[in-house]
Amino acid sequence: MSLERNAPPDTYDHLPSVPSFTLTSEDVTDGEQMADTFADPSVGGGGKSPQLSWSGFPAETNSFVVTCYDPDAPTHSGFWHWVLVNVPVSVTSLAQGAQPPAGAFAVRNDYGTKEYGGAAPPKGDYPHRYLFTVHAVDVEQLDVTPDVSPAVVGFNLTFHTLARATIRPTYQIA
Known part of the structure; x- marks a missing residue:
């Protein structure tokens, strides 16, 4: 059985269009392979979330939601690695390996835990995209x-997202 597949479209292509703002990271780069530090321990990774910083979001932003999603997972629904909800508007960066800031919480990811779950694509599969997204919320x-579930958070985000910013690093296990 071959693992060759066509990559699905970007997750946000089918949602209402919203403005963007700036999302940067000292640890991951758009379109580049992530370090093993950000992969799941099940594949020999460090299991840490990357450092993220954001700016230029709309003035009417009242909070943020930070997510990491793999649209390339061999499932019908992709794979949620991280869903951090109700991040205060005063927080505009997360350190590597960050825990939820005061007032925020993580919902269950597709590993079944309420924390960041690192990249773990099937060995030999094509490079998976990991969409680290900050949603500016009204x-x-x-x-x-x-x-x-992450789907319920996503449903609510559809009606409350003012803008979003995404970095799309990749990860592949040879």
Whole structure:
């Protein structure tokens, strides 16, 4: 059985269009292979989230949601690696390996944990894209709890996202 597949479109292509702002990282680069530090321990990685910083978001932003999603996972629904909700508007960066800042929380990722889960594409598969996205949100808190799924957070984001910024590094296991 071959693992050759066509890469699906970008996750946000089918959602309402919103403005962008600036998202940078000292650790990952758009279109470049991530270091093993950001891969899951199940594939020998360090399991740490990368450093992220953002600026230029709309003045009416009241909070942020930070996500990491693999649209290239061999599933019908991609794979959620990280969903960090209700990040205060005063927080405009996260350190490498960051825990949720005060007032924020992570919902269950597709590993079943409430934390960052590193990259772990199937060995020999093509490079997977990891969409690290910061969503600028128009409310201080999304009306969700830590027990909801990433899909419920995404549904709420559709109605509250003012702008979003994404870095798309890749990861592949040869």
